Amino acid sequence: MAAESVRQSTEILVDHLQDLVLRTEDVKEMLDELAELSATTLSDPGDAICSIMLIRQKKQVTIARSDEGAARLDDSQFSAGDGPCLTAIRQGVIVHLPDIAEDRRWPEFRGAARQASVRSCLSVPLILEGQATAGLNLYSTQSRAFTANDIAMVETYSYHASKALRLAVRISQLTEAKANLMAALESRTIIDLAAGAIMAQNRCNQDTAMKILSIASNTRNVKLRDIAASVVASVAHDPSVRTHFDA
Structure with a gap:
């Protein structure tokens, strides 16, 4: 994507996020829609699948997926207690695996990725408040699917998504x-x-x-x-x- 295309795509995403917060009352419903929106907009040519993990009070975990193909990848991280998204959430950093087969971390996750024919992934923390934490995963069947421009757009997008999700969590807590x-x-x-x-x-x-x-x-x-x-x-x-x- 060119820089102008990144800017335009980000503006579209921000508008969609605002609409999403206004029209959804349930956090799980919002996460589901956010996962679908992220999957269709944050990859080029838009063929990635997405999952979002929301951990509240260190016990309750809400997982949203744009596609059930991300299920094994999410579950492998939870069963092992580690993985790219959990690392992104815990350390507050972006975790990018251009080619999962070449990475030696998280063997359980690598096995699940191999079974799901997933070759690369991008995990981004969503900064919330209090005891709530969250992370967004993008998975692709292509190796090196996420370019520098893609990562730059995801960084900007994650800032706005975090704000939207913080508001949704507050509304949920008040409800x-x-x-x-x-x-x-x-x-x-x-x-x-x-x-x-x-x-x-x-x-x-x-x-x-x-x-x-x-x-x-x-x-x-x-x-x-x-x-x-x-x-x-x-x-x-x-x-x-x-x-x-x-x-």
Whole structure:
């Protein structure tokens, strides 16, 4: 690619990234679309496949692929605990293998690449925040498929992709926090309603009512919220009764 072509392609990618963030609410959905966008735009003549790894809180790993052909390559890295993308993520550097057969690192990955007929790869870290880390992989069946211009464009692209992904992760975290808060509020309310019903039936105070609920929960090995829901449903003569909180 010429320098002008690189600039134009990068501008197109940035516009697509902005649209992607605006129209997708789920991080996994965004990763899937980002992988497809990357695969079709970041290689010349656009015949590479792409995978994206997002690691959150050191446990949850979300993997997106533009093509299932990248599956063995991703899985080989996770099973071995190492590989070009994991190295790129951990060290925060671009890892470029012009010809995988000539590289002596990561034997498990090399074996998976050979089976998938993949000859070269380019792994780029996506800089996020906190405990979240990510990396983008481009795989090609051609050796030396990624030119200096390709790598330069991927570097620029990864900066903008990181910003888009950071925003998506924040949105996801806020959505999860909101869902957890709504669940906690709903659970607290149903417990308070059940305590109120027990207070009315037994002419006792709230502490005593809560003890009755706790004893029933422990004796039956049932969650306190579920015990409370059954009490409220019994009093209301409606087994489907529940509390609601609007978003």
